[in-house]
Amino acid sequence: MTGQIIAGGALLLALAVVGYDRWRTVRTIRRLDDMLTAALDGSFSEKTFxxxxxxxxxxxxxxxxxxxxxxxxxxxxxxxxxxxxISDISHQTKTPVSNLQLYAQLLSEQPLTPQGKDCAAAISAQADKLQTLIEALVKTSRLETGILALHPQPGGLSAVVERSAAQYAPKATEKGITLTVRQTEGFAVFDAKWTEEAVCNLLDNAVKYTPSGGAVTVEVKNYELFSAVRVSDTGPGISEAEQAKIFGRFYRAQGAWQTEGVGIGLYLTRQIAEKQGGYVKAESMPGVGSAFSLYIPREA
Known part of the structure; x- marks a missing residue:
C-alpha cells in the first residue's frame, strides 16, 4: 500500500513538473509573440529586468x-x-542653362564659318542635354523621397498612349521611322501624368535607337491582373548580359555613347511603374530589336 502511495505521489509530481514546464514554455512563447508584435507596430519596450x-x-x-x-x-x-x-542645383542652373540656349541660338543666326556653325550647334545640343539631365534628376529624386506622390485612379489607357505617340510622331517621321499605334483600349489603375511620362520614355528610347527605315510599334495588351503598354522597335537590340543593367541609373548600353541621352529614362520608368504597383519587362534580341512593356495593375 505504501509503495502504491509513493508511486502515485511520484506520478503526480512528474505530472506537475511536466505541467509547470509546459506552462513556462507557453508563457515564454506568448511573451515572444507579444515582443515581436510590439516590435512590428513600434511600441516595443523592455519589461523584464x-x-x-x-x-x-x-x-x-x-x-x-x-x-x-x-x-x-x-x-x-x-x-x-x-x-x-538636387533642387538647389536645379534652381541655380536654370538661368545659366537658359542663357546658354539663348546665346547658342543667337550665335547660330550670325554669319559663321562652317566650323563655327558646328560649334554653335554643339553648344546648343549640350545645353539641351544638360537641361534634360537636370529635369530627370529632379523628377527621380522627388519620386524616390516621396516629395512627389503618384495618385493612381481607375481609367482607360487609350488617351495616355495616343498622346504619348503623338508627341513622338514628328521625330519618328523626321528620322524616317514608321511609328504605328495599334490597339490602345485597356483599363488600369494609374496616375495619368506619370504614366504618360513613362510611356514617353519608352517611345523616346525606341525612336532614338531605331535606325532610319525601321519601325516602332506601340499597343496595349490586356491580361487578367495587368494591362501592359508595349513599345517595340527594330533597333539593334540588347544583349542578354546587358538586359539586367539597363534599368540602372545612368547606365548606357555598349555602343550607345554616340546616341543622345543620359541613361536615366528607363530608371525613371521603372520607378513610376513600381510606385503604381506595376513593373517593366524588357525583351530583346541583338540584331532583331527590343520590346519594353509597362505593366500596370487593373485593380487597386
Whole structure:
C-alpha cells in the first residue's frame, strides 16, 4: 500500500513538473509573440529586468530596434539632403542653362564659318542635354523621397498612349521611322501624368535607337491582373548580359555613347511603374530589336 502511495505521489509530481514546464514554455512563447508584435507596430519596450534569458533577449531586441531606427532615420535624412541639394542645383542652373540656349541660338543666326556653325550647334545640343539631365534628376529624386506622390485612379489607357505617340510622331517621321499605334483600349489603375511620362520614355528610347527605315510599334495588351503598354522597335537590340543593367541609373548600353541621352529614362520608368504597383519587362534580341512593356495593375 505504501509503495502504491509513493508511486502515485511520484506520478503526480512528474505530472506537475511536466505541467509547470509546459506552462513556462507557453508563457515564454506568448511573451515572444507579444515582443515581436510590439516590435512590428513600434511600441516595443523592455519589461523584464532580471537575469533571465528572456530579459537578455528583450535587451538585445531593444538595442537592435534602436539601431535600426537610427539607421532608418539617417537614411531618410540623407535622402532629404540629396533631394534638397538636387533642387538647389536645379534652381541655380536654370538661368545659366537658359542663357546658354539663348546665346547658342543667337550665335547660330550670325554669319559663321562652317566650323563655327558646328560649334554653335554643339553648344546648343549640350545645353539641351544638360537641361534634360537636370529635369530627370529632379523628377527621380522627388519620386524616390516621396516629395512627389503618384495618385493612381481607375481609367482607360487609350488617351495616355495616343498622346504619348503623338508627341513622338514628328521625330519618328523626321528620322524616317514608321511609328504605328495599334490597339490602345485597356483599363488600369494609374496616375495619368506619370504614366504618360513613362510611356514617353519608352517611345523616346525606341525612336532614338531605331535606325532610319525601321519601325516602332506601340499597343496595349490586356491580361487578367495587368494591362501592359508595349513599345517595340527594330533597333539593334540588347544583349542578354546587358538586359539586367539597363534599368540602372545612368547606365548606357555598349555602343550607345554616340546616341543622345543620359541613361536615366528607363530608371525613371521603372520607378513610376513600381510606385503604381506595376513593373517593366524588357525583351530583346541583338540584331532583331527590343520590346519594353509597362505593366500596370487593373485593380487597386
Amino acid at each position: 532580471d537575469e533571465s534569458r528572456l530579459s537578455a533577449l528583450e535587451s538585445r531586441l531593444a538595442r537592435y530596434l534602436t539601431a535600426s531606427a537610427l539607421s532608418e532615420r539617417n537614411v531618410r535624412e540623407q535622402k532629404d539632403q540629396i533631394s534638397a541639394l
